[in-house]
Amino acid sequence: xxxxxxxxxxxxxxxxxxxxxxxxxxxxxxxxxxxxxxxxxxxxxxxxxxxxxxxxxxxxxxxxxxxxxxxxxxxxxxxxxxxxxxxxxxxxxxxxxxxxxxxxxxxxxxxxxxxxxxxxxxxxxxxxxxxxxxxxxxxxxxxxxxxxxxxxxxxxxxxxxxxxxxxxxxxxxxxxxxxxxxxxxxxxxxxxxxxxxxxxxxxxxxxxxxxxxxxxxxxxxxxxxxxxxxxxxxxxxxxxxxxxxxxxxxxxxxxxxxxxxxxxxxxxxxxxxxxxxxxxxxxxxxxxxxxxxxxxxxxxxxxxxxxxxxxxxxxxxxxxxxxxxxxxxxxxxxxxxxxxxxxxxxxxxxxxxxxxxxxxxxxxxxxxxxxxxxxxxxxxxxxxxxxxxxxxxxxxxxxxxxxxxxxxxxxxxxxxxxxxxxxxxxxxxxxxxxxxxxxxxxxxxxxxxxxxxxxxxxxxxxxxxxxxxxxxxxxxxxxxxxxxxxxxxxxxxxxxxxxxxxxxxxxxxxxxxxxxxxxxxxxxxxxxxxxxxxxxxxxxxxxxxxxxxxxxxxxxxxxxxxxxxxxxxxxxxxxxxxxxxxxxxxxxxxxxxxxxxxxxxxxxxxxxxxxxxxxxxxxxxxxxxx
Amino acid sequence: xxxxxxxxxxxxxxxxxxxxxxxxxxxxxxxxxxxxxxxxxxxxxxxxxxxxxxxxxxxxxxxxxxxxxxxxxxxxxxxxxxxxxxxxxxxxxxxxxxxxxxxxxxxxxxxxxxxxxxxxxxxxxxxxxxxxx
Numbered sequence: 001x002x003x004x005x006x007x008x009x010x011x012x013x014x015x016x017x018x019x020x021x022x023x024x025x026x027x028x029x030x031x032x033x034x035x036x037x038x039x040x041x042x043x044x045x046x047x048x049x050x051x052x053x054x055x056x057x058x059x060x061x062x063x064x065x066x067x068x069x070x071x072x073x074x075x076x077x078x079x080x081x082x083x084x085x086x087x088x089x090x091x092x093x094x095x096x097x098x099x100x101x102x103x104x105x106x107x108x109x110x111x112x113x114x115x116x117x118x119x120x121x122x123x124x125x126x127x128x129x130x131x132x133x134x135x136x137x138x139x140x141x142x143x144x145x146x147x148x149x150x151x152x153x154x155x156x157x158x159x160x161x162x163x164x165x166x167x168x169x170x171x172x173x174x175x176x177x178x179x180x181x182x183x184x185x186x187x188x189x190x191x192x193x194x195x196x197x198x199x200x201x202x203x204x205x206x207x208x209x210x211x212x213x214x215x216x217x218x219x220x221x222x223x224x225x226x227x228x229x230x231x232x233x234x235x236x237x238x239x240x241x242x243x244x245x246x247x248x249x250x251x252x253x254x255x256x257x258x259x260x261x262x263x264x265x266x267x268x269x270x271x272x273x274x275x276x277x278x279x280x281x282x283x284x285x286x287x288x289x290x291x292x293x294x295x296x297x298x299x300x301x302x303x304x305x306x307x308x309x310x311x312x313x314x315x316x317x318x319x320x321x322x323x324x325x326x327x328x329x330x331x332x333x334x335x336x337x338x339x340x341x342x343x344x345x346x347x348x349x350x351x352x353x354x355x356x357x358x359x360x361x362x363x364x365x366x367x368x369x370x371x372x373x374x375x376x377x378x379x380x381x382x383x384x385x386x387x388x389x390x391x392x393x394x395x396x397x398x399x400x401x402x403x404x405x406x407x408x409x410x411x412x413x414x415x416x417x418x419x420x421x422x423x424x425x426x427x428x429x430x431x432x433x434x435x436x437x438x439x440x441x442x443x444x445x446x447x448x449x450x451x452x453x454x455x456x457x458x459x460x461x462x463x464x465x466x467x468x469x470x471x472x473x474x475x476x477x478x479x480x481x482x483x484x485x486x487x488x489x490x491x492x493x494x495x496x497x498x499x500x501x502x503x504x505x506x507x508x509x510x511x512x513x514x515x516x517x518x519x520x521x522x523x524x525x526x527x528x529x530x531x532x533x534x535x536x537x538x539x540x541x542x543x544x545x546x547x548x549x550x551x552x553x554x555x556x557x558x559x560x561x562x563x564x565x566x567x568x569x570x571x572x573x574x575x576x577x578x579x580x581x582x583x584x585x586x587x588x589x590x591x592x593x594x595x596x597x598x599x600x601x602x603x604x605x606x607x608x609x610x611x612x613x614x615x616x617x618x619x620x621x622x623x624x625x626x
Numbered sequence: 627x628x629x630x631x632x633x634x635x636x637x638x639x640x641x642x643x644x645x646x647x648x649x650x651x652x653x654x655x656x657x658x659x660x661x662x663x664x665x666x667x668x669x670x671x672x673x674x675x676x677x678x679x680x681x682x683x684x685x686x687x688x689x690x691x692x693x694x695x696x697x698x699x700x701x702x703x704x705x706x707x708x709x710x711x712x713x714x715x716x717x718x719x720x721x722x723x724x725x726x727x728x729x730x731x732x733x734x735x736x737x738x739x740x741x742x743x744x745x746x747x748x749x750x751x752x753x754x755x756x757x758x759x
Contacts, residue, residue: 406638406718409743413644420746422647445743 019087021130023074025094029067036060036105043164050165055108063101070094095127095139103146110164112151112173112182120147124190128197140194144187151179224365227255232372241380245277248348248373253279255369256362258352259330263338263373264291265346266303273299273346281328281351288324296320302335302347307363309334311356325351334358336370340378348373398455401448408448412441443581450585453516454568457592467508467597469620472546473498475511476539479518483526483535491531498539505539506621507546509597517593520586521550521613527579528611529554541619549614556607565603566591574607590615629655630757633674635665635692636716641742645678648746649753662688669696669708676757679736681717689715693736712737712756716744 037060043049070090077086102123106114120143128136153159154173161173172178231251235244245263253261260280264273273291293300298318301308310316310333313325325333330351338345348370352358415438417423419431426434480496487494499505507514518537525535533553540547557565561572569584576582594601598618605611632654636642639660646656657672659665669677677696681689693713696705703709713736737756740748 406742409718410638410640410644412743413746414640416743416746417644417647420648422651422746 019078019084022087022091025091025126026067026071026074029063029070029094029098033060033064033067036063047166049167051110052108052162055162056105059101059104059108066097091130095123095131098123099139099142099146103150106147107150107159108162110167110173111154111159111161112147112179113163113168113171115167117147117182117186120186121189121193124194125197128194129201133198133202136194136198140190143190147186148183151183155179221361224255227251228365228369228372231255231369232376235373235376236379239380239383241377241384242277244376244380246279248369248376249277249279252348252366252369252373253350256350256366258350258357260351262349262351263346263377264299264349265338265377266344276346285324285328288321291320298335299347302337303344305337305339305344307334307336307367309358309363311358329353331355332357334362334366336363336366338370338374338377340374345374345377394455397451401451401455405445405448405452408441408444412438412445415441439581443583446581447583447585450583450589453589454585454592457513457589457596467510469506470509470511470514471504472507472514472548472617473505473539475514476518476537476548479515479522480537482519483522487526487535490526490529492526492529493534494526495534495536496539497536499541504621505541505546505619507597507599507617508620509617513593514597517590517615518548518550520590521615524586525550525552525554525611525613528552528575533610542616544619545616546619547614547616549612551610551612553610556609556611557603557605558607562603562605566601629653630675631655631657631672632676632678632753633657633659633665633668633672634678635659635662635668635689636678636680637661638680641680641716644746645744645749648750652750652753654753662692665692666695666705669705669711673708674711676753677711677713678753679713679715681715697736714738714740714752714756716740716742718742 037057040051040053040056040060043051044053073090077090102116102120106116106120109116124136124140124143127139131139150159151173154161155176161171163171163173231248231254234251235247238244238247249261249263253259258280260278262278262281263276265276266272267274271293273293273296275286275291278286291299293303296319298308298310298316298320301318308318310318312332313319313322313330316322319325328351330353332352332355333349334352334357335347335349338348348366350358350362350366415434418426419434419438476498477496480494483494522535522537529535529552535550535552538547538549538551540549555574555578557572558574561570564570565572566587568588571582571584591601594615594617599616601613601615603611603613632649634642634645634649634656636645636658637660642658642660646658649656657668657674659668665677665679668674679689679692693715695703696708696711696713698705698709700706715736715738717739718741738752740752
């Protein structure tokens with residue numbers, strides 16, 4: 001926000017208060033008017049003092065009438081949202097009329113002898129509060145002139161004296177000492193009061209300005225903090241390094257309200273800075289060349305931990321490429337170090353098209369952003385390192401297993417040619433031994449295949465582009481068909497329940513992998529359910545997601561095994577007992593695949609009663625249900 | 627009647643043995659080649675009725691090149707008399723690899739994929755099916 005609009009806002013707030021006090025004066029005047037009428041009517045019966053009744057009552061009534069006018073006008077002004085200038089002009093009228101009324105009151109209650117002259121002080125105070133010093137001063141001079149005029153005109157009998165009969169034992173208005181004394185003290189009191197009030201209210205007004213300014217600053221700071229908070233939330237909502245960096249530069253430039261922002265990180269040798277993310281800079285500027293620490297004093301200073309403000313890029317010797325900045329339209333820069341736990345990571349820099357744009361406030365604020373950003377960047381870096389490690393490990397596993405697969409597969413085939421009798425006769429004992437060897441190679445083969453699946457899945461995150469819309473219902477149907485015969489052989493009832501509806505239920509997936517998920521789940525269900533049991537596969541739409549549950553009446557999963565179920569190579573004890581040759585990788589693979597497709601898997605089981613696995617996937621197209 | 631001729635193109639001698647034994651047993655005449663080049667020569671020389679081809683020999687794609695050459699629709703092709711000879715491709719590329727293959731007329735002119743290890747019964751059944759057709 002520019003300082004111009006800020007000061008305009010400040011004024012408007014002061015004016016708002018002024019407008020408010022306008023109403024307050026009107027309310028005060030009601031009291032004054034009524035007071036004049038009451039006192040006029042009561043001095044005679046109560047104090048036996050006689051005053052010119054008629055003129056005083058008229059003055060009091062006039063006071064109330066013009067106040068009524070002001071009251072109506074003010075309501076109108078408020079409704080029309082009149083400008084403060086209108087109020088100010090109306091205010092002058094008020095003061096003028098008030099002073100006229102005051103003068104009349106004084107005149108009709110004894111002139112210089114009237115005790116009401118003290119009331120003039122109120123008026124001076126009020127005028128001094130609401131008007132600028134000079135106008136307030138004129139008003140107090142006017143008060144002095146008015147009162148002196150009455151006193152002198154009555155003294156010289158030019159104006160008829162209107163005594164409050166019974167108030168004084170003898171008239172004083174022609175007593176020169178009295179008149180001179182009162183006038184002298186009144187004049188000095190009026191001027192001193194005016195001076196004091198002007199001083200005080202001026203100070204108050206200045207304070208008021210300061211408060212408004214402070215409020216402004218606080219509001220701006222609060223807006224920034226909010227933006228910072230939001231920025232931090234966006235930045236932290238991902239662990240992917242490039243995303244973290246890009247979000248950081250964008251939100252920082254936006255929060256600080258400047259043209260551009262960049263992040264440069266130190267390379268491994270810590271000799272150069274590499275631009276890793278920018279917002280608002282042209283491609284040409286980014287291609288200006290490498291940033292060598294040796295020839296870039298600014299970068300060195302920042303990396304030493306300082307926040308460096310370059311108010312004018314034309315006037316600095318700190319930059320390596322000042323001409324490029326000028327050409328890019330950049331006039332000032334502010335740089336803060338990005339400092340990690342153990343080392344400096346790089347530089348966060350803001351660019352403004354304005355000279356001298358950055359303030360001390362901006363420096364503090366950028367430092368705060370840089371501190372937060374550093375944490376996010378370091379987290380993302382750590383996460384990436386872990387991911388890389390995992391990917392490397394998976395690549396290794398994949399290479400090894402791939403090499404293993406070929407010989408195992410051939411060995412298996414070779415054994416099979418003998419047991420199938422293609423290589424001549426073998427004795428029953430030889431056949432038995434060969435079949436045992438064959439079973440072992442089968443197991444080895446399966447283990448290798450599972451490991452390959454797992455490693456391939458972990459090698460890289462599935463990209464959205466790899467996925468295709470798959471008709472879920474068909475994939476499940478194929479798997480169910482595959483197990484119809486094995487289930488019959490085991491005397492299990494195998495049932496597939498699906499919703500009746502038009503159209504297909506589509507999910508985003510890789511068909512083979514999706515097949516593998518249900519193949520593993522149904523295969524497990526068939527394997528771990530004893531004869532005469534049942535396996536039920538149910539496809540449904542639940543809370544906007546596609547849900548497939550595979551429920552069996554099998555041996556169940558012991559409670560202690562639940563938490564390890566999806567761990568690599570883990571097999572529940574009762575499963576091992578029933579089938580010695582499982583790899584313990586099937587469910588790990590299932591979970592891996594389901595997660596990659598944005599789905600979830602859950603399981604509930606009752607040992608000895610059965611197990612139900614449920615997988616859910618986001619739907620990209622739902623069928624029309626009947 | 628002369629037995630049907632089958633050409634096995636595979637660089638792994640053990641693998642060739644596991645393929646040859648059941649096929650010989652079933653009465654087919656077998657010839658073998660250990661490389662792409664040898665395979666192409668053998669096609670001209672032995673005029674097989676069916677070719678069993680390993681997908682990965684020297685390079686990842688040499689098996690495919692072989693299939694494309696044999697099945698070329700180019701009328702000037704040296705192999706045009708074989709462009710309808712069925713090819714059964716053996717894959718040990720697990721389905722998880724970035725290249726996922728499906729028999730597809732435009733993309734890959736082979737008749738069948740068999741994943742290693744191949745069961746002898748499955749092999750015989752597949753061969754029988756394509757030779758009958």
